[in-house]
Amino acid sequence: MTNNPILAVRSLTKSFGGLVASKNINIDLYAGEIHALIGPNGAGKSTLIQQITGGLTSDEGEVYFDGQEISSLNTAARTRLGMGRTFQISSLAMEYTVLQNVVLGAIGFRGKVFDFFNNAMKDRELINRAETALVQVGLEDFRTYRTSDLSHGQRRQLEVAVALTLSPKAFLMDEPMAGLGAEGSKRLTGFLDELRKQAPILLIEHDMDAVFSLADRISVLVYGEIIATGSVDEIRQNPQVRSAYLGEEDTL
Template identity: 75%
Template sequence: MTDPILDIRGISKSFGALKASNNITLDLHPGEIHALIGPNGAGKSTLIKQVAGGLTPDSGTVHFAGQDVTPLSTAARAQLGMGRTFQISSLAMEFTVLQNVVLGALGRRGDVFRFFRPVMKDKQLLEQAHTALEQVGLEDFHSFRTSELSHGQRRQLEVAVALTLEPKAFLMDEPMAGLGAEGTQRLMGFLDGLRQRAPILLVEHDMDAVFALADRISVLVYGEIIATGCVDDIRGNPVVRTAYLGEEDAA
């Protein structure tokens, strides 16, 4: 098997007496979708923040593209090719679709001062932005205001912004959230093809989507990985079933 592009080793994080992450180890290999699932409050968002660089673990390491990135910032990890999309959109709704992607391409250069110069006339940035929009199927919408897009199209736009980073992997936090059945099916088809460009660590509550897309699934409960395996392994795992039945009984 090829070396993992993302290798999380023994990550732990506590907030007072609460262990949000407890010795978590998992990895992501080229060409795969590795889904991270678990009940509300399991620690999924805390883990993703540690992987992305927004939160420093108490112990353990995050290796990305063969490098220990544990001490690096979110921006530095993005520069290395870690692309992230968020549960809550971080897009500038008043900007056009193209402007959002151009700003993403600008961020990859690390030239923050260019924001004050006419970036929308920069041929290289525009070419990168249009290429990314073509790849996600939004080129025909480049002049639309982002606020005019559907929820699913905004998810695609977030991926287009991430693509300008030339990502080696994606971290996706509940991309199906708020989508109807049609939008979910469309986004699932898109993500299925996207894995060949860059593997995806997918946090998702939509179990139909997870079972349809994931090559492997890790189950996080109370800050601990209780199982990792293929779809059939997870479906038939009695410990996993008990964990989810427990969530339903408590609801």
């Protein structure tokens, strides 16, 4: 990992009144890696994600993506640069079919959104792109389902599929395993393991089994501060992390 990071977060700070939600945060995401961000509830993970994706403006610090400073860009612009994301709480067009949701991603990738006359659902280019992503996550048999009829886990998969259609340079995944169940998270773990070859993943996750089996590096966020960054083993052995996050008695 000698090359430049795809995503570089530098001295990012954000406070809400007296509450400092993120304090002087530095994170790097390099090609080919899964960098996990963990931390107890209320540590400021969601705030940080918002600052990175453009939902919140930071008080201080910068975000660099693919060598470019993006701190002043909005969410849509950051997505167009290649930042693909999935949400903590599934954020899909619930009235649409599964395929339509993925086609949205394909339209976004192509960028010709002000096309008023051609039927998008009959556009081979869009459909092919969408179908490929559905096959990748294993949802191809559900393409005609209404999204609101999907299970929680399937919605998660669908979010990943939509992100895939964008061919992003990096993924930001906010708790993709949440509520998946053992079988589901095992499947997704295998999938993400492969996905990192396509683009690196900044993974916010509570499922420690998944984190420890997947992550190349882990950053630990506590009370808005990164208290440690390192390999799985380093983090496991870090006494500060053990007391702050994992609890003294937990054996890892």
